[in-house]
Amino acid sequence: MSAIIRLGMSTSDIAAGAEATFLALQSAVRHRQLPVEIKRTGSLGASHREPVVDVEIDGQSTLYGPVTPERVRPLLDQHFGSGGRGVSSDWLISRRNDRSDYPFLGKQVKVTTRLCGLIDPYSLEDYLAHDGYEALKKALKMSPEEVVQAVLDSKLRGRGGAGFPTGIKWNLIRKSPNFPKYLICNADEGDPGAFMDRATIEGDPHKLLEGMIIAAYAIGASRGYIYARAEYPLAVSILRHAINQAREYGALGKNILGSGLDFDLTIKEGAGAFVCGEETALMHSIEGKRGMPTMRPPYPAQSGLWGYPSNINNVETLASISSIVLNGPDWFAGLGTDKSGGTKAFALTGAIQRSGLVEVPIGTPLRELIYDIGGGCADGHDLKAVQMGGPSGGCIPANLMDTIIDYDELRATGAIMGSGGMVVLDDTVSMVNMAHYFLSFTQDESCGKCVPCRVGTRKMLNILQRLLAGRGRMTDIDNLRRLCITVGQGSLCGLGQTAPNPVLTTLRYFEDEYMAALEGGANGNVQAQLAAEVTA
């Protein structure tokens, strides 16, 4: 009998109590002298059931959660002892290897998060056992041009939210005659409630590294930076560990895997500024300056880090690369729509039954994601809207749930694909309040450089505050619309340009709530509730 017990030990698992569960599990296994390997893995994504334990015996996996320390004993009894008393179906998640009995997992298509929850993120052997660094070896046998072509053919678009085709971006920097070139991974996941990148790094760090090394080979970069949030200490330490392993393995440093390629990586921890997600601000931050955006052009591909050509991709984009190289661009493109290939991960939060990290093919209707995977709103409430893309995004009302997940389709609704934040709002939420919440976030995070963003968002916020307090003025709605244009069109960088989106979309779909607020204020302090849900 070969038995493995996997326990999710990501940041979110730990927040749910996974450390206590691990200690209980470890001592019980030792005490009973069970022939069991306990594997600490990343997160499977099912945040609503964490801590999650996967018991695999002879290839047959059973998934449980939440597994509190007191549930360890009955669980071990069930599989290795006297029998099934004490294991409740309430905390049984799935008995099938393909998880088809649990739609939250069964309906997902996992590419970048494929190994999250399966392998030990500290184990290079685990990664190698699952075709790890095979894509790199394959890529090194191709020419850099062929690698770029494969990425072009895969129809991969930037997962940071704007959706610029990655292959085109790579081609731009590839063609620059200036050296050195820098490759930067934006792991400064700043949207409130978003944790896709954290989960990917904590579950499968080498997948990101492998993608970066391939990218460096393709674009001709000799040095790479991972700009990571300082608030992600576990992810950062896992990454450091993985980088050291990759160096020892020969996948980083001089003459990578004997190919002659030189490339090395440095982690830069950000200071937690939302604006550092903006490419130019991020580069200034790496240079040791204050993270402030500058005008583009020049684009990073012309003059980026320290004035040299630089390419910035986000974690999910880079984590997709090895799969594209290994399985072929056609396979990847085939997963998505005509214009956009592959899958997209979302952090599903808010008033949803089954919250967590989900990865679905581009082209999946929102309805499927919210209802089939997420199980609809919790506690019998009705869906009101979905807020996508965090503070830069917008809301999509319940009647547009047939919209498919696609950059252009989503943009048409006024929302954006975003980096993957998806907050589900039920009928108890005041949309004015929701707009206020996100706007206060952007106002706090404005770098202060340009007046529309620094002062304009403040004035918008003041208006929303007045409306919510029932002290709205007749001119407020007009001023709000006017400010949406000035801030959206007039701001210097993406942060300011997208800051009005939550207000614009709520004004578009829920103008009646603004009118009601103008007359009588909002009822109840929903903001506190929303904030609590989003950051849960």
Place this chain on the structure above:
Amino acid sequence: MIKLTIDGKTVHANPGDHVLDVALENGIDIPHLCHHKDLFPSGSCRMCLVQVEGAPRPQTSCGMTVQDGMVIDTKTGAIEAMRRDIVDLFVSDHPLNCVICDKNGSCDLQDNAYRYNIQETSFDFELSRPKYYDDNPFYVRDYQYCIMCGKCVRVCDEIVGANAIDFSGRGFTSIISTPFEVPLAESDCVFCGNCVQICPTAALLPRSKIGKGREWEMERRQTICGYCGVGCTVEYALKDGKIIYAQGTPDGAVNGEFLCVKGRFGWDFNSSPDRLTEPLIRKDLAYELGLTDEPWEMPKTSALKGKPKLGNFIPVSWEQAIDITATKLAGIVQKHGPDAVVGLTSARCTNEENYLFQKFMRAGVGTNNVDHCARL
């Protein structure tokens, strides 16, 4: 040469030129608050936005390089409305205290409020950074008037290289500050005051100017700085014959608008009470010449010790002073020959004076014993 169209006018430009500069050179006025010809474009004030044909959103003209065939409209209704809104936002956290403001009459924000006929903000007025620093004798920082254009930060970085200040904080209350808000004297500030010079509002003002008069009452006179050999042009603003403050001027042949701490703030020695105002004769010589009855002997203590001792001298008229000097020099030349006289001309006097001095030594006294501190 690149050809483009701005507001229907065909203009020519060099590759790499920025649209705003080209427009201004061609007499097309695009409002701007954070632009300076000697600084890299920053795009922070958003006033110079223009509509470029084919672009989805307004473009920042200060940072946009010209492209052949570009068609630009600088004054569409939407753009002008946006500019008006931007000024409206600027004055929503900038007190319009113009009547009592020392910048009144030379304030760029005031000019733009005038241009867009903004008497007060249409949004709610709210001070964002009511901080006032008076921590040095050179200039004061009154951040309630700051519009965060960042010109001070850029001049400190791109021209002076001191990097004493930067943006600090986030959001509405963000501010320009030294690291950890330490007093300027503890920062890397070199007190050149170039930030004061290019500040568009009253956020940075020379201390000597505050309360000393309105801009339009001041007379302006230019001359060359008397300190080092760079030869900066300095413009002095005077009221009632007194210097109120000094600044650079765009037509400075070598320095443009920029100066250093000595050139900008070091002029007050000129009105020091220590200035010599009448010719003096040392008392022992005065006694010898019968100008005083008291005998006196030069003390042995070093001239380096203590304050300058005017008491060792008595005042005489110019006629007396010149006569005594000429008589003495002539006497020595007649007795010891011309080479017994030496002269030090001055690296701080004019060409005309140096010329005349050495001419006197050579053609008057008759010696080449003339030198100055060129080597020192």
Place this chain on the structure above:
Amino acid sequence: MTNSEQEVRDADCILITGSNTGESHPVLSYEVIRAVKKGASLVVIDPRAISMTRHATLHLRPKPGHDMHIFMAMAHVIIREGWADMDFIEARTEEFETFKQSVMETTPEVAALATGVPADKIEEAARLYALGQRQSGKSIYAEGNGTAEPRGHSTILYAMGITQRSNGTDLVHMLANLSMMAGQIGKPSTGVNPLRGQSNVQGACDLGGLPNVLPGYQKVFDEAKRKAVAEKWGVADLPAKVGLTVVEMGHGMAEGHVRAMYVMGENPLMSDPNTNLVEQEFRLLDFMISQDIFLNETGQLAHVVLPAASSLEKDGTFTNTERRVQMLYPVVPPPGQAKADWEIVAAIAQKFDEKMGRAGHVKWNFASTAEIMAEVAAVTPIYGGISHQRLAGDGLQWPCPTPEHPGTQYLHAGKFSRGLGKFFPIKVTLPYEQPDEEYPLILTTGRVLYHYHTGTMTRRSEGLDWRVPRGYVEVNPVDAAAIDLLDGGTVKIISRRGEVRTQARIGERVPPGVVFLSFHWKEAPANILTQDEKLDPIAKIPEYKANAVRLENPKMKRTKKAKA
């Protein structure tokens, strides 16, 4: 300067040596910063970590007085690597071979041993300078302007750190050699550029304020030129014997053949070397005139003190370091009875001639400075085309020989002033005074940002005096530790000439073995310590940048004595 100040901003490589540009020429340092911000490389060769080193691509830090090795090794590398501009050398210069031989022995490794600067840094400096290599960005010279010139443009900026040395003339020749061998002269943004420290030191030199030349650098012993000037002045001839330099004048007083001194707007007591001796010498004079805006230290020894107008109170012209003659305009009236120096000099000269019984021969009664300038133009070929009328606006850069001449932005374009550029063979000379057991440290002197020369003006400026009210000596922590000296503590600096007591500023701005003291403060006058024995043989400049001294901590001595 061979070139112009604003050309610096377009340079591809800037080599600064012996100049604390950021503090002594702040506004010119802005041009350097601008170039660096656009991607130019900056090489600083200086023992001290001056403010420019913050922006430097490369900082070479030799012991004071040892930089000649570095320049020679740079030349060696330039020849060895084939970076010399042979076309330029062949077409425009002579005696390259002799020079080449003189540097063949000085490999970077030899220089590294002598100076403590790593050989690879010297090689890198040679590469950046000779080829005009940038850090980033585009050169306006080497590319992108259609004329595919292979190398970028490099410029050398230097100041008193090179010239106030017993081998200063050799060092200047060496810098000129470097510029010629790399073809980095005679073009915009290149050249060998001395930064002059005072508002009109250039003009004072141009117009004959030196013992060996008449206006326009016409040698006093060149009979034809001298006679031509004499004729214009209305005298038969002028003295042909080279006069005394500042330091020699003092020696002349001691020897008794100098009996009178006329000082206009200078403070030699503070600025000349070996102050104690200078004061003794001045006291020997029969007669001394000090004509100044303040009663300065020198003035206190004068018999007659004449009140002068400041530069803000008169008109006339200054010539700046880039040879630009610019107009001064009066801003405020002079105080009391103070008069412009030219009026005083003219009155004295007039009266002097009367007393000598030869009034009327020579013209002294000028109605205006413009009239004086007209005479200047008549006797000074390089100023021949200059008149006040033409100077309105941006002024004119000499040589400007005729009224139609537009002035000269940079020298040596196409042809050197002397025809072919001459290479000087070089040998190493070390500072006259070497540190020994008794005086183990090297003293170097200079300015600080907030003060100017002998402090007469700046110490009377409220703000400047607030910023740096007291003198101080910079000491490396290693040397401070040796005498238990704390930051801010009082320290005695002692040389063979005298001693100075001041406050210590301990830090890494000076390397171990070196102390820095400024000469702005009469309470701590650096020149009490400096030697006046061995001057540069040609330029007669004292060696302010390397004198042997020792430090004493007065506190430590007392405690030691108490213990004993």
